[in-house]
Amino acid sequence: MASFRKILIANRGEIAVRILRACRELGIATVAVYSEADRRALHVRLADEAISIGPPPAAQSYLNIASIIQAARESGAQAIHPGYGFLSENPDFAQAVHDAGLVFIGPSPQAIQSMGNKAEARARMQAAGVQVVPGYQGSDDEFSLQSAAAEIGFPVLVKAAAGGGGKGMRVVRQPDELLEAVGAARREALHAFGDGHLILERYVPKAHHIEFQVLADQHGNTLHLFERECSLQRRHQKIIEETPSSLLDEDLRVEMGAAAVAAAKAVGYENAGTVEFILDPEQRAFYFLEMNTRLQVEHPVTEFVTGLDIVQWQIRIAAGERLPFQQADLRQRGHAIEARLYAEDPANDFLPATGPLLRLVEQKGPGVRVDSGFTSGDEITIHYDALLAKIITYAADRPSAIRKLQSALQETVLLGVTTNWQFLQAVLADPDFLNSSFYTTWIEEHYEGWKPPVCDLPPEVLAAAALTQFQPDEPSFRTTQGQAERDAYSPWKIANGFRTGE
């Protein structure tokens, strides 16, 4: 079976490192691309070749289609892996890759296009018999919206058709609040996406966000790799994801899995993708929300419980390989959880933090995996998003996986940039998290105005800080004689004429 000799990774940070690793394991040469801000980044250092694609702003580098295609041509890469974010869900990019005679490691431009617009995706799913969130995506003049909302029933969600990330969204609980919400949502949508078209959806309180990983080869085999529970979100940004979901029993899992596969087949999907559902825990009903036509950030939890390397399969599928297993061969085993470490300051309304990453010490151990795109010495800048690292743990059951994650997080050291580590620890210790009684708005409701506790400075830290002022700049010379080592710290060895008492 012929495979690629060389792949270009059109991304940066932790996912570029992840893809590089998969390529290396498959014996495929790698080409990294970088903006000037990433000249010394980890993904550049790990690649076989690296090509500059533009100045720091993403629009001029990682979103620069022409520049990336040019880099692929120059390097002789045969395929491009787009990672997540950036151009991964841009049908024009996928098309440009095809037109350049290269392979796009992902689905077709048509599949990306179909699922990219919420209104079109919903319409397609309905046609395919996949349950969608009861809603309305017709003419969005005020009169039509009012009568549609009355039919769907309140509370109703007003959403931007072209949007995501919570922008252009409003929850309307009473009919008389609808018009004001429509006006506000439309303005926000126009500003954020350049498209003020609105749709309506039933709002499900205490909903769960459950997504299913799908994998489809070029030979018609489409299957799912089970679910991921992604309800722990803050302002629509996922914080902690896990699998399996405590909410699903086997029947529901089989039903939702089948719906995910049907959704993928409806658009002729190939390669890896994720179908997102809203689960109404009270009604035990699930609804199609949207499909992400790319690899997801949280794919590692699925890899742990299924034993499959999704990124490797993406590459192998794109090279024409047939999936050697069927749905009935797949099992979920154990429990996996991922926590996302962000460069942000919870004490300052979670504003993004920047700065030099002075020290990063990642933990390793049985069932502990850390996916990061940085090493000590890198600079966290304003140009890209704030994800620093993902810490993922795997154990036989949920409580063990949680304990492992708490422990791994406790041993992770990150100096130089403020992170959300305290927030993660708070959530992981929360009784509602421990007994799985959270839902999508839970974090916002329970952690509104939360500030990290101010840790008392232990004397150990202060004493150690003082000791570091004795530390030489070059690696210290360790001897087996404790005495000689201790002498190295003797103040009598400092020859700068200091006086005691100062």
Added chain:
Amino acid sequence: MRYRYQSGERVYEISLERQANGYRATVDGWPYSLEVLDSQPGQLSIRFEGRPLTLYWANDGERKWVSMDGCTFLLSKPSSNRHPRPGERNPGDQVRAPMPALVRSIDIAEGDRVTKGQTLLLLEAMKMEIRLQAPRDGQVLSLTAQKGQQVERDQVLIEIGD
């Protein structure tokens, strides 16, 4: 040797003295025994009152980051008390950019009266919208930001006074 560090509002005093088996560290008047087990750049293993510990640390200009047991601390050199010079305003009334960002829109003008919490301007950075709010009631004494301008971290954008 004596050292002073500040964290938050507090200043701490530490002194280190060589002993037969390591050091005596006195922190805010309390003595502790300390022995070094291993030291590498940025990493220190000690026995503190007999308890083994590994700490990680890094210098950041005038500041020092130290991590122990998963907790990260930031220490700095004690700052001297700043008394505003004549003509200089109380720093609390300055509205600064929290990070490098782009000014998206400005909702007020010089001379406007504002109330505490009122949105003064919108910044954009790292794909997020950042709202800068008035820290107090007062009047906009100066506005040194323009729509579309790229501003630096800590750059003073607005001053609010009486």
